[in-house]
Amino acid sequence: MAEVPVIQILEKEKFFTQHIVPLPHAVPYPPLTAPSSLRLRTKVMCLTTNNVSYARLGFLFGWWDVHPLPPSTPAQYNDPAKYGRTNCWGFAEVLESTVASVPKGAYLWGYLPLGTLAQDVTVEEGAIPGQIFVTNDYRKGVMAIYNRYFVHPASLKDEIEKKADGLAYDAIVRVMFETSYLLNRYVFASDPKETVYPGMDPKAQWSPAQADITGATVIFLAPGSKAALAFAYELRNARGGTQVKKIVGATSESSRNFVEGTESYDDVILTSESSASVLSKLQVGAKDKVVLVDFGGCAGVGAKWAAEFKRTHNNFLMIGVGSEISESSQEDALKALTAKGSSAIGINANDMRIRAMEKVGEKKYFDNLAAAWDSFKKVGIKGLKITWGDNMEDVKKGWDKLCRGEATPEEGLVYRL
Template sequence: MISRWTVVVARDDLTKTEVLHDELPALTDGEALLRVDRVGLTANNVTYGVIADVIGYWRFFPTTAEGRGVIPVWGFADVVESTVDGLPAGTRVYGYLPMASHLVVRPKLTSSGFVDVSEHRADLPAVYNSYLVTTSDPAYDPRLEDLQVLYRPLFLTSFLLADRLADNGFYGARTVVISSASSKTAFGTAQCLHNQGVRLVGLTSPRNVEFTKSLGLYDSVLPYDAAVDVEPAVYLDFSGSADLRATLHDRLGSELVKDISIGLTHQAASADPRSEFFFAPEQLRKRTADWGSDGLAQRFGEAWRGFTARAGDWVGVVGHSGPDELIEVWQAVLQGKTNPNTADVITF
């Protein structure tokens, strides 16, 4: 039997972690075993933990440890054992993975890879159940794996969020205000909105102002306590700060035409009725219906290539390995101790 390790967190306190060791079950017909190889870890993964009960993120990779859950990550894995024709051992895939050394999947093959049709994932958002085989992925570049595990899931959210704003005429706004402007999903959104006819204002902590300015994506970058010009604006909340939201509503009043929550770096889900939560799979379903899968892939691919052409100059990759260093990075991300100009990749 093959042994595996899994990092679990307390559902009611994400700082409490534990490494569990057990044996993988023998595969049954129609299953494959993935060995997780390389993943990225960002504030986006914190969001998965904060709203896990709302969206169902704990259900993707269930654990028998009482009161514990497994945080999802994005990355690459290799098929090491398979009972599925057309998915041999040695196949490399990209997709949604657990903080664990291995994952058993039940693949249904597609033109680009497979969908995990395991029973416990059947009613969960399809975007998280799809895995791309690298040899069938036109966006895959083996030299850019680190950028892909760090940015591709975030940039898909950025791409879809920016598309939703444009699709709705920016709700009549002339300005888009973005909090946590130094965060990867935020500046990915700014990249997608750049040169679209709206003014981009980035809000960030004083220590991150210079880095955020250096990206060259925002028309102005302000510390959180600075005044924002009163004009029709959309607020994209990547921070989850109730105090910042209240301040902006007080300053802008009726000129704040839309308030959208995306990230939760302050680790508190908003209960404020003035804000709506952006759920990327909804816009993904809409655009798949509008453009077709190929049309969506083409548009995303163009945006992704434009982003990666610049992203390597913005952020330096810091490598880590194994469950202990994974936990160290997790704790640093939770506590907001990571630097905006570095990004963490963990190899298993």
């Protein structure tokens, strides 16, 4: 008897509210006969703050459209204006294939739906062997980073069965590492010729003075986040001859022990402190450069500190990477983005990647990224505890935990479906 697929469906305006929905009428699947097509099923996936961001800002960036509600969705949930599916990073198993280079039994790493329902996609080969792009019409308006998939051999099944830590890192941290890699290697590039602007505006300029963080004090908000820890690693290990002065984690009291235990920061301070006491404690002079990087700290802290730093330091820069988990309306989400944009330069991984590839070439970019990722995985994140779940009920519990704010920074939530 065929497995009854199960998917997660969210309420778009109340995306903390989820429904785990079986789809008995979706099976059996018909034969896959269309050319250049793959039938994929999510096999390994993660839950992080990214998942919530995809739901919160899905209306703005088209993320609700990446994996639409399937035709077999029950009537009570089959209103795309009200309901939708959010996305995750991980591995999908190739159940069927009409693509010679991607055989049945292979795996793809990339942007996946939450659930066990198979999906059929049309693909084309990328310029780099082992990479493919999804080309379905409904995904043509989606940023390229979400349509690019990386092919892995069928032998990956052994690692999946073992629930290998390296596989969990690929699901949980890999895309966040790339964001931090781009920040270090290209936004704050040691080689000025490779510098790129971090945001979405194609006309915006990124000056050499902004890009130069030599001797800067770099302060992280939400320093326990995976992206923050990856950026701290990059700053410490991949700066060439241009080193920052100090890497500082600004955290809440509840996360302090984990952040200190990672040994990723030169100093760990509390977000409850005033900006004046922070800079005094860190021995930051009035002419020294200060870079504040917000990976999703408590609401209001970044804006408050930025305003205070600006008054005392002319050489100040704020970068916005993430945001605090919150169930905000579309209107409130837009207001928050606008408010943050007034003090922080927001980044976009898709645009950074495209500009970086234009600088060094596509092959060199991915070769260098793969080498850097392998180096990071060998070291790992000290204190990170990987927790595996095994089914959509476990995913449901993980989503609720994330939305209630009960997931701690030292947890890595990954699932084998």
